Amino acid sequence: MALRMLYHKAMGFAAKQYRTVLGNQLAQYGLRYEDLLNEDQKEVKEALEHADPDVLTARTRRLKRAIDLSFKRKSLQTYAPDMELDIFKREIYPDIMKIRARDNEYAQLNAHKSQ
Template identity: 50%
Template sequence: MASFLQSFLDPKKNWFAKQHMKALSKRLRKYGLRYDDLYDPYYELDVKEALNRLPREIIDARTQRLKRAMDLSMKHEYLPEDLQAMQTPFRSYLQDMLSLVSSFQDFMYFAY
């Protein structure tokens, strides 16, 4: 069952997942965001802890992207086309640390 679900959600195997990824990529590029920027540290404590463990430069870049996206949104504008082409919306900077924090939290939960 899990392998079916993974193959269903895999953009390489499912046309609908591929179209969703294209649309999401286009929307993220318009504002200069990455997918990991959408995680809310106030909603999930694991995200907050993972962000606290990342280097300061990565956090500063994330903050800058979020500020730029809010500014563009308030002005009802998008990034210029040449800057949109340079964006990498699915380059992950948070997933590795988030999985590490989650596994540590699971370990601590089951250890006690």
């Protein structure tokens, strides 16, 4: 029990540190965490198909801006130092979770067919 508590405390500390470092790296290019999701995954592709056009436009612009900044070896802070970024905002992730839950439910309901 004590070992488990120590493990969870250590992992929580490591997770906070990783989130901070990742957030700083994403902020350099003006990206959000959701922009890193692989579009080739079935759930992500479907969530993006059903997403609001404004969400897709913003995602595309962030990705293009990040590519441009990376090519120029610049940081977003150079061009827009006062820009407010919400790096871990979730816009499509709830839809991805709903799609996964739906697919899991469908697989469980049709599990008898595979036997």
